[in-house]
Amino acid sequence: MELRKAILSDAAALAELGAHSFVVKFGHLYTPEDLSTFLAESHTEAKVAKEIADPQMRVMVAERDGKLLGYCKLIMACGWPDHARGQRVIELKQLYTDPEATGQGIGTCLMDWALQEAAAFGADEIQLSVYSDNPGAQKFYCRYGFDKVADIHFMVGEQRDEEYLFAKLVGAA
Template identity: 45%
Template sequence: MDYRLGGPADAAAVAALFETSFVATFGHLYAAEDLALFLGGFGAERWATELADPALVFHVAEHDERILGYAKAGPLTLPVEVEGTALELRQLYLLADAQGSGAGQALLDRAMATAAARGAAAVVLSVYVDNHRARRFYERNGFKRVGRYTFMVGNHEDEDDLMVCSLVR
């Protein structure tokens, strides 16, 4: 597996990966119209804009020039108060064939290093309350649950756990 920073040229691949991974993991939870409304906001044009935004950083995992996963981090938007500044891990997605490969850990490690390099005192994320595998992964990496957050998928309200990992030791 190779790792690098993502850029605008990766927009189509990231868009496809996001949709494939999101639908495989969560698609069964939503009415078709809510899922379509949600995914409609994540076209390649939006990804190209985000991948060009210097406030956001994308770490990508690839094998044979195929992107298998990414982590996106940026300024805090979640309703969490932390001492000092925080970076938000906005997404960490892997294709099914990359799960269990160590790519998720490597992408999280890179996002955490980015946060530290940018002077953040903490990393904040939200994770679906019933995504037990992801919650255990984040807990193993030092994240603690600090509250709940409503995450909208179309017109459907999901409950997410808000989690924080302090970078100050």
């Protein structure tokens, strides 16, 4: 598996993988209208292209033999300032893997990259949101030293999902 920075020509494939991963994992939770609205706002080629071009974002892709296996997005800014403990806080926006490739170490490689990128940026805290009923993801983040710091919410169309804000002080055990 190879990690590389996303380029603009990756936008369509990243949008497709993001939408597919979200639908496979969470699609059953939403009405078709809410799911459609969310995907049209969050997982489009234009939105991903804008993120790749944004100097405040870092987008890393994982691939093998030219096949996209996953990606990770970092926003080099604080997503939840009311809950920040650090002075230079960043947000891990998405860490998605192809549902058919789960369990192959893709998430581990992308998380290792995210932590290295955060350190290189000088971040002292990383925040992320995780669905309250996603214990597998919560366990994954806890293995990296992230802890729940707040209850938050996430909108999918008109549906409000209960989420947890997890955070890690960079350099903390």
